[in-house]
Amino acid sequence: MKIDVKDIDDTPKLLAHLQAILADVGGVVGDYLAMMIRRRIEKQDPTWPAKATSTLNSKAYGYGAKWKLWVQTGELQRLITARVERGFPTMVKVGIFDHEKAQIAYWIETGTTKMPARPLFAVVADEEVERVVTIARTELRKRI
Numbered sequence: 083m084k085i086d087v088k089d090i091d092d093t094p095k096l097l098a099h100l101q102a103i104l105a106d107v108g109g110v111v112g113d114y115l116a117m118m119i120r121r122r123i124e125k126q127d128p129t130w131p132a133k134a135t136s137t138l139n140s141k142a143y144g145y146g147a148k149w150k151l152w153v154q155t156g157e158l159q160r161l162i163t164a165r166v167e168r169g170f171p172t173m174v175k176v177g178i179f180d181h182e183k184a185q186i187a188y189w190i191e192t193g194t195t196k197m198p199a200r201p202l203f204a205v206v207a208d209e210e211v212e213r214v215v216t217i218a219r220t221e222l223r224k225r226i
Contacts, residue, residue: 104172112164
């Protein structure tokens with residue numbers, strides 16, 4: 083007895099393109115998170131400890147200039163990007179990559195012995211979990 087199997091649901095095609103689909107969706111999610119992180123910097127988080135008076139009065143800060151936290155030149159903000167690592171699972175990473183300023187962002191995020199932590203990346207990621215899930219579902223539906 084011979085049985086013919088017909089591809090009526092495009093499952094093989096879906097599987098062949100799954101990594102590309104997940105990478106596309108990851109790119110949309112990563113771009114959204116990067117945007118929300120930059121927005122948090124612009125709005126400033128009221129829970130972040132203020133900069134020390136000695137920092138604000140230093141020459142580097144223009145002697146009393148009211149610099150925003152996470153912003154001195156704006157370079158850190160511009161360096162925040164998203165990366166997608168293909169595979170199973172597909173990973174979305176948002177941060178500052180392959181740049182010397184990544185260490186500065188880490189110190190601001192986690193704090194040092196002389197500076198309190200001003201968390202940004204982890205806080206935004208936690209706050210945006212539900213929205214990220216919604217975005218991922220919507221983008222997957224568009225592509226499948």
